[in-house]
């Protein structure tokens with residue numbers, strides 16, 4: 124599986140701070156941070172720990188199976204960032 128960040132993301136990096144495997148990007152110190160509207164989970168590296176979900180004040184992070192219908196495009200968008 125993998126967790127997915129949707130377009131409710133405010134790029135506050137709360138998830139980045141708790142992710143144990145550093146699979147959420149871009150971080151503020153990375154070149155693409157300003158150019159993207161949201162952060163993305165690397166679906167290959169994500170270990171499904173769920174730590175990013177409760178810290179997200181925008182409720183923008185979902186387990187793959189729980190991504191709302193209207194936000195399904197985010198699944199591909201997260202993967203594409205790392206393609």
Ligand code: SF4
Nearest residue numbers: 142169170172173175
């Ligand atoms: Fe990182 Fe865990 Fe969230 Fe996956 S579920 S993005 S490993 S904090």
